[in-house]
Structure formats: C-alpha cells, structure tokens
Amino acid sequence: MVTSNANDSSIIARIYSNLVEVIRPLRQELPLEFSANEWSFMRTDSITLLNANITSQTVVEKKKLLDNIPIYVRWPPSHGIDLKEAKLVDEERRLVKIRPENKTEFVYYILPENEPIMYVNEYPSGSRFYVDFTYKNMQADQPVYVSYLSTNLKWKVNYQLMLENEDANLSLLIAVADIRNDAPSAMSLEQVELFAGDINIKVPSSSLMLRHGFTELASAMTTSNPNMFDSENENFVFEYAELNGIYGYKIDKPFYIGGMTNYILSMFHDRINIEQYVKVSISSYGVSALKGKGERSYRLKSSNRFLPQGTCVVRHSKRIIGETQLSNIAVNQWYEFTLGDDPDIVYQQYSTLLSTTLDKDKVECMKSQRRSVYVIEIRLSNFKKSSVDVEYSYNVNGYALIRLLPSQASLLNVNESQSLFQQKDSAIKANIKLAANELQTFSKVIWFWQSNPNSFYENEDKELKRYPDFENKFIENSYQNQEKEVELNNYKIDFTRNIQFDKQYRYKQRPVKRQIIDISNYVRQERFCFPEEPLKSFANHGKEADLYTSWFIKYYEIADTGYKNLYPIAELAAQGILIEGKLLNQEFDAHQTGDELECCKSDEEIKRCAARLYSVESFLYKLLNQTLINEGMSKIETLGPLCHLLNANMYCDVSDKEQIVYRGANLTDGILEEYKNAIHTTIQWLSFTSTSKVRQVSENFGNTLFIIRLHEKSVQSQFDLSSVSYYPEEQEVL
Numbered sequence: 194m195v196t197s198n199a200n201d202s203s204i205i206a207r208i209y210s211n212l213v214e215v216i217r218p219l220r221q222e223l224p225l226e227f228s229a230n231e232w233s234f235m236r237t238d239s240i241t242l243l244n245a246n247i248t249s250q251t252v253v254e255k256k257k258l259l260d261n262i263p264i265y266v267r268w269p270p271s272h273g274i275d276l277k278e279a280k281l282v283d284e285e286r287r288l289v290k291i292r293p294e295n296k297t298e299f300v301y302y303i304l305p306e307n308e309p310i311m312y313v314n315e316y317p318s319g320s321r322f323y324v325d326f327t328y329k330n331m332q333a334d335q336p337v338y339v340s341y342l343s344t345n346l347k348w349k350v351n352y353q354l355m356l357e358n359e360d361a362n363l364s365l366l367i368a369v370a371d372i373r374n375d376a377p378s379a380m381s382l383e384q385v386e387l388f389a390g391d392i393n394i395k396v397p398s399s400s401l402m403l404r405h406g407f408t409e410l411a412s413a414m415t416t417s418n419p420n421m422f423d424s425e426n427e428n429f430v431f432e433y434a435e436l437n438g439i440y441g442y443k444i445d446k447p448f449y450i451g452g453m454t455n456y457i458l459s460m461f462h463d464r465i466n467i468e469q470y471v472k473v474s475i476s477s478y479g480v481s482a483l484k485g486k487g488e489r490s491y492r493l494k495s496s497n498r499f500l501p502q503g504t505c506v507v508r509h510s511k512r513i514i515g516e517t518q519l520s521n522i523a524v525n526q527w528y529e530f531t532l533g534d535d536p537d538i539v540y541q542q543y544s545t546l547l548s549t550t551l552d553k554d555k556v557e558c559m560k561s562q563r564r565s566v567y568v569i570e571i572r573l574s575n576f577k578k579s580s581v582d583v584e585y586s587y588n589v590n591g592y593a594l595i596r597l598l599p600s601q602a603s604l605l606n607v608n609e610s611q612s613l614f615q616q617k618d619s620a621i622k623a624n625i626k627l628a629a630n631e632l633q634t635f636s637k638v639i640w641f642w643q644s645n646p647n648s649f650y651e652n653e654d655k656e657l658k659r660y661p662d663f664e665n666k667f668i669e670n671s672y673q674n675q676e677k678e679v680e681l682n683n684y685k686i687d688f689t690r691n692i693q694f695d696k697q698y699r700y701k702q703r704p705v706k707r708q709i710i711d712i713s714n715y716v717r718q719e720r721f722c723f724p725e726e727p728l729k730s731f732a733n734h735g736k737e738a739d740l741y742t743s744w745f746i747k748y749y750e751i752a753d754t755g756y757k758n759l760y761p762i763a764e765l766a767a768q769g770i771l772i773e774g775k776l777l778n779q780e781f782d783a784h785q786t787g788d789e790l791e792c793c794k795s796d797e798e799i800k801r802c803a804a805r806l807y808s809v810e811s812f813l814y815k816l817l818n819q820t821l822i823n824e825g826m827s828k829i830e831t832l833g834p835l836c837h838l839l840n841a842n843m844y845c846d847v848s849d850k851e852q853i854v855y856r857g858a859n860l861t862d863g864i865l866e867e868y869k870n871a872i873h874t875t876i877q878w879l880s881f882t883s884t885s886k887v888r889q890v891s892e893n894f895g896n897t898l899f900i901i902r903l904h905e906k907s908v909q910s911q912f913d914l915s916s917v918s919y920y921p922e923e924q925e926v927l
Contacts, residue, residue: 205338205384206346208372210502211396212236213346216243219337224253224325231343232322234376236396239342244335245328253323258284265311266291270302276311344396345376346450348387350460350503352519354493356467357510364467366495368460368503370430370442377452384447387430389501390439390521430460432498440499461498468492470582471538472531473573478589482921487538487583488531489515499524507532538581538627541572543637543921570637575627587621640668642693643704657706661811662919663785672707681781717810720883720923722857722894740821741840744833756841759799762834763790766803769831770813779812786813801917803838807881808918808925818880839881842912843927854884854901854926857894865897886915886924 205216219242227235237252259281266289268277279291287304304310330337348370355365370387374380434441442460450456471487491507500522507515515532522528575581614623641657648655660668664681671679671688678687686693686705695701745752751761767787774783786806793799807814817835820828860868884901885891892898903911903926914925 203383204380205386206380206382207386207388208346208348209388209392209394210349211347212342212344212394214239214340214342215346216338216340219339224251224323225339227322227324229319229321230377232320234343234345236342236344239340240324241340242326242328243338243340244331245326245337246331247326247328249327251325253325254320255323256320259312259315260284262315263313264289265313266302266304267309270304270308281310342394346372346374346380348372350389350501351457352500352503352505354467354505354507355511356469356507356514363464364493366463366465366493366500368463368500370444370458370460372450372456372458374450374452374454374456379449379451379454381449382447385444387442387444388439389442389499392439429458435499440501463495463498466494466496470584471535472584472586473538473540474586474588475540475542476588477542477544481542481544482915482918482924483543484539484541486534486536487540489533489535490529490531490584492527492529493522494525494527495522496525500528505530537576538583539574539576541922542587543570569621573625573627576630578629580626580628583625583627585623585625589619589621637710638665638669639708639710640665641706641708643706648703659810661779661782662809663782663811665810667781669707682778717920717923718894719815720925721855721885721891722859740826740829741833741836743826744829744836747829748833752837756800757796759796759838759841760793762837763793763799763803766834766838767791769828769834772831773816773828774812777812777816782811782813786811800838800841803835804842804912804914804927805917805919807839807927808914808920810919814881821880839912839927840910843910852886852903852926854886854903855888855891856882856884856899856901857891858897858899859895860897881927883914884926886913886926890923 203218207214207216225240240250240252241247260283262281264279264281265276266279267273268275268291277291279289282288282290282301287306287308287310289302289304289310290299291302292299328337351369351371353367355367357364372385372387429446430442430444432440433443444458448456468491470490470492472490473487475483475485477483500519502518502520505517505519506513507517517530517532519528519530569587571585573583573585575583614621616622640660642660643655644658645653645656647653659665667681668679668686677689678685680696683697684693684695691705691707693703693705748762748765751758767790770790771780771783771787774780774786786809789802789806790799793802807817813835817832820832821836884899888898912927914927915921915923918925
C-alpha cells in the first residue's frame with residue numbers, strides 16, 4: 194500500500210494558476226491511500242499512472258470504525274446534564290451500552306444524530322480513500338509515476354511598475370512568482386515548474402474546493418522568506434519553454450513550502466517601453482450633451498519576454514498611484530490600461546443633428562432607413578502646468594454603418610485639422626497635444642445675414658441675424674458639398690460671392706457670413722430673457738392658457754388618453770406648423786419640423802421629438818409663446834396640438850432631486866411693481882418658459898434674474914430639455 198507523504202522530497206510539481214499536477218514515483222505496493230483532507234483538494238478523475246499501460250482502476254472510500262471503545266454520553270439522553278461512561282458498540286448505528294445507576298445490567302441505546310458523544314482515547318478520523326490499478330510497465334528500465342491534479346498549490350505573478358527613470362520612455366518592471374499552498378500540511382518539492390497562458394484546466398466545483406483560494410484564506414496566510422537561498426539579487430524563476438502558446442518556468446532549486454503559506458520568488462527586473470497619455474473615450478447615440486474627465490492611461494510593451502497575467506502595482510516617485518490587472522502579453526505587444534480619472538483634463542461634447550434623410554417608401558413595412566448627419570462639438574481643457582497627450586475616441590452607438598465626412602474636419606480650429614480625426618470601424622479617433630493650461634474648442638458653424646438697412650454701406654454699423662437652425666444646417670450641408678448656391682424659401686445664397694438675393698428681384702441682395710463660434714460662450718438671449726413687451730407678464734394662479742384649454746376640450750376624445758396614442762395628434766401638429774410656416778414665409782423650417790414629427794413611430798419618440806423641435810432656433814417657439822402670452826384664440830387649430838405634445842413631456846417628468854433654475858428678464862417699472870405686489874402669492878406664467886440650470890446663461894440678460902426652486906419628486910409643469918436639445922450646452926429646463 195502506498196500512503197501519501199507530505200515530506201516526500203521526490204515530488205515533482207507542475208503548478209498552474211488554479212491547481213497543480215503532482216507527480217511522484219510509485220515506490221510501494223498498491224493501493225494508493227489518501228486522507229479525507231488530501232482527497233478534498235484533488236480532482237479525483239485525474240489520478241493516473243505515467244509510463245504504464247493501465248488495464249483497470251478502482252476507487253474505494255473506507256472509514257475506520259471505532260466500535261467497542263470507551264466514550265461518555267449525556268445522561269439521561271436528549272435532556273440530561275450529567276456525563277455517563279459508556280461503550281460505543283456500533284458506530285454506524287450510534288448504538289451505545291451503558292449501566293444506569295442502581296442497576297446491575299447494561300442498557301442499550303441508539304442515540305439520535307444530534308446527540309453529542311465525547312471520545313476518550315480516539316477520535317473519528319473520517320474516511321480514507323484507496324485507489325488501485327492493474328497495469329503493465331511500458332518501459333522496464335523507466336520508473337512508474339503517480340500523477341493527479343490538486344488545488345492545494347497554485348501560483349500567480351505580482352508586478353511592480355516603476356514609472357520614473359532617466360529615460361522617459363523606459364520604465365522598470367519587477368515581477369515575482371507568488372506560490373500558494375492552501376493545504377494545512379507542508380510539502381517538500383524536488384522539482385517545480387510553473388505554467389502561464391490560457392490553459393483552461395477545470396477546477397472541481399465542490400464547496401470544499403471553493404473554500405481554498407488566494408483571497409478566502411488571506412487572514413491565515415503567512416509568507417515565506419523570499420531570500421531563502423541567501424542571495425539578495427538573484428532571480429530563481431526562469432522561463433525555459435513555449436509550448437503551443439503556453440509558457441513554462443523552472444525554479445532552479447528544490448524547496449520546502451509550509452502549510453497555509455505563500456512562497457514568493459523573484460522572476461525578473463526588466464526595462465520596458467511605456468507611453469503615458471490621457472484617454473477621452475465617449476459613447477453616445479444621437480443628440481447628446483456629455484461632459485467628464487479624462488482617464489490616466491498607459492501603454493506598455495515588453496521587447497524580450499512574455500508577461501503572464503497578474504496584478505500590477507504602479508509607482509511614481511516611489512509612491513503608489515494605482516493598481517491594474519495585466520492580461521497575458523506577448524513579446525512586442527502593446528498593452529493598454531487605465532488607473533482612474535485625471536481631474537485636470539476635462540471634456541465637453543455636444544452632438545447636434547445636421548440633416549436627416551428618410552426613405553418614405555419603406556415606412557409602412559417598418560423597415561424605414563434613415564440617414565443622419567451629426568455635427569460633433571468638442572471642448573478639451575488642460576489645467577496642468579505641463580503639456581499632455583490626449584487620445585480621443587468617440588464610439589457611435591446604435592449605428593451599424595457610420596462614415597466620417599472629411600469636409601467636417603475643416604471646421605476645427607486646430608493645425609492640420611484635415612488629418613486630426615480618423616475613422617476606424619464605428620469609432621472616430623484623434624490624437625491631440627494639449628499645452629499647459631490650454632483650452633481647445635472644436636466649434637459650431639453658424640450662418641448669418643446682414644440685416645441693417647444699408648447692408649453694403651461700409652460706414653453703417655453691421656447687424657447680423659442668424660438663419661434658423663434647419664436653414665442653417667441645409668446651408669452648411671450644401672456648402673460642405675461644394676455647391677455653388679442654395680435655394681431657400683424666396684431667396685438664394687451665392688457661396689462664391691457670399692451674398693443672399695431675392696429669387697424674383699435679384700438686385701435685392703444682402704451679404705452673408707459663415708462663422709465658427711465657441712459653443713460654450715454662445716447663448717440665445719431671446720430664449721432665456723423676457724422682453725419688455727408684452728405688458729402683461731403673468732396671470733393669477735389657476736388661470737389656464739385659453740388656447741390650449743379650448744383645443745383640449747374640442748379634441749377631448751383623442752386628447753384625453755393619458756398622453757398615449759399620440760400619432761394622430763402629431764399629424765395635426767405637423768399640419769398646423771406647416772400652415773403657420775406658410776403665413777410667415779418660413780415654409781422650409783415648417784416642412785423640416787413637420788417631417789421629423791411624422792417620422793416618429795412611438796409615443797415616447799413623439800414626445801421627445803416635440804421637445805427637441807421646441808429647442809430649435811426657429812419661428813416656432815417664438816410664435817407659440819407670443820400667442821399664449823397674448824391669449825390669441827385664432828391659432829387653436831394650428832398650435833393647440835403642439836401644446837399638447839409639449840405638456841406630455843412636462844407632466845411626465847418627475848425630478849428625483851431638488852434643483853434651482855434661472856431666467857433673466859427685462860422688466861418695466863410697472864411689471865416689476867406687479868411682481869413685488871404678488872409676493873407671498875402664487876402666480877402663473879402664460880407661456881412655455883425656458884430656464885437654465887446654469888446661472889451664467891441667464892444672469893447676463895436683462896435687469897432682473899428669476900431664481901426658481903424645483904422641488905424633488907414632485908410632478909410639475911417642467912421638463913429637462915438638455916438630453917434632447919439642439920443646444921445641450923444651454924442646460925435648458927422648460
């Protein structure tokens with residue numbers, strides 16, 4: 194019989210990240226005997242013989258029975274408090290023999306499972322496991338070995354990366370092998386090999402196995418002296434072979450590892466290539482407003498060896514600045530990792546829709562194809578006292594196919610902008626150098642026309658008015674496509690001469706201007722400031738805007754649906770917008786607005802689309818609010834449906850926290866006095882009112898600033914437009 198022996202110095206151990214292959218000579222008679230503790234670590238289906246032709250194999254579990262030994266039991270059984278001397282007659286049946294007081298004959302009892310037994314000289318040792326083979330030696334001059342997999346030994350690599358060096362592009366990488374013995378018994382190992390790579394050896398799933406891990410036993414862990422070989426600078430672990438993608442390492446001397454112990458050996462000290470940069474990685478879909486911080490990022494490459502996966506502590510100036518997990522890294526492979534945010538590198542990005550083309554022939558079959566062109570506006574700030582390399586990446590979610598328009602790069606105010614942004618699959622990438630305390634803004638294009646009476650008279654002050662958003666996008670799209678002119682409503686724009694002229698009377702001309710603006714400093718005054726007119730600014734609380742109330746009553750059957758089944762109302766809204774656009778000679782804007790509404794397919798999409806269209810710089814929001822303030826009833830049919838869609842957003846938006854918003858105003862003395870007289874009362878603004886979460890957006894306009902507190906978790910007439918707005922940087926709350 195062969196009994197396992199922890200002190201057998203002839204053991205060969207091939208250690209992997211999650212278990213070990215134990216190999217030892219078969220020196221005595223079979224069967225092999227294993228204790229219950231040894232068996233708990235083993236993968237029992239792996240026990241085999243090497244250099245032998247096995248004809249049969251058996252595994253038997255046996256338990257040493259402690260029959261006829263003296264014991265003590267509680268007396269009386271189940272509820273007694275005294276201990277009584279007894280004899281264990283049958284351990285399996287828990288049959289005991291006891292002599293009660295004042296009686297001469299023995300009484301036999303079968304004790305319940307939960308009844309305790311106190312053993313006097315021996316204690317149950319648990320099961321023993323016996324493995325037997327019949328075999329033939331394959332080579333008579335070669336010994337036969339026993340081999341099996343066990344989870345008591347495992348190993349991992351721990352790294353320390355020292356960033357500061359004389360050569361800024363080279364850093365010191367220190368690696369040690371951390372070998373762990375989870376078993377309570379020690380092992381003497383004659384020959385040890387460590388293996389790294391994607392090996393995929395399964396670990397037994399029993400609960401006992403799962404208890405033995407690097408982290409679970411940390412409180413009981415002790416660490417062997419890494420200098421056990423009496424050498425301070427020598428490495429003891431050497432790479433020796435690459436076996437089909439698996440890397441092997443040898444430990445050059447036998448060693449002894451105690452139970453419940455970590456044994457740490459030096460592997461190597463290498464100079465490696467390192468690149469430091471800040472990563473700005475953004476993912477979004479459609480119109481969005483995003484802001485955040487860059488990530489402290491690194492890229493390393495080992496030029497002379499494979500790096501096994503392991504934990505890496507990163508130091509700079511001998512101080513820990515982070516920790517990361519390295520995966521298996523091949524020779525000369527660049528590997529990237531991040532350590533956390535860099536508070537000195539801040540980004541803001543805004544996505545706005547430039548144009549949308551819809552294949553209307555396929556709408557009915559629910560396979561409509563929409564092509565959208567977005568303008569991406571980026572603002573990067575470096576608050577460091579030194580320059581920094583930024584690697585920017587924008588992943589476009591939700592689109593299977595994207596295309597970076599080369600002409601868009603010309604909008605960027607950076608050197609060599611044509612080659613700055615590159616497309617790779619569904620991502621847009623750029624490498625940007627930010628100087629110390631530098632701000633780089635990738636800006637927005639706006640077209641203006643000169644509106645002063647004598648627009649070609651040089652001595653007259655120039656007044657510029659911007660084109661509405663839809664017209665602006667159409668103009669810019671035509672300009673980027675290198676068209677010579679573009680036609681809008683009753684006029685055309687000549688790009689070669691930068692003039693706008695009347696289609697019927699060509700002599701009626703005005704200069705136009707294409708301007709790149711910093712989006713962070715551009716705010717629409719009319720949007721966030723009440724003008725002095727009209728004279729009536731608010732109404733008493735409880736008064737409803739007559740236009741919307743009248744429309745709701747008239748169309749009660751389709752309106753009173755809890756803001757569901759909105760498509761018929763969206764169609765009415767689109768028709769009404771087109772009618773109003775024709776009256777104001779704004780047919781182009783009206784058609785674009787109506788088309789976007791009619792393309793929506795769900796209630797949620799319709800609501801968000803209506804809110805987004807309200808944020809557009811166009812005739813629509815100005816006309817709507819002017820009508821509501823003046824309580825005009827002539828536009829019930831045309832503007833009532835749009836009011837309903839906007840209300841659908843505001844009454845469904847429940848804020849989960851209190852917030853403060855702001856709005857400026859130009860108030861006459863009379864209106865200002867009305868507000869003072871209304872203190873401690875509730876008032877109602879008659880129109881949809883744009884406010885901003887950013888105080889600076891509103892406080893620079895007018896002579897009065899409204900500071901409005903919106904209470905948490907309350908349904909109010911409010912909606913945060915910033916997530917759907919064409920101008921997300923304004924942080925608008927409606």
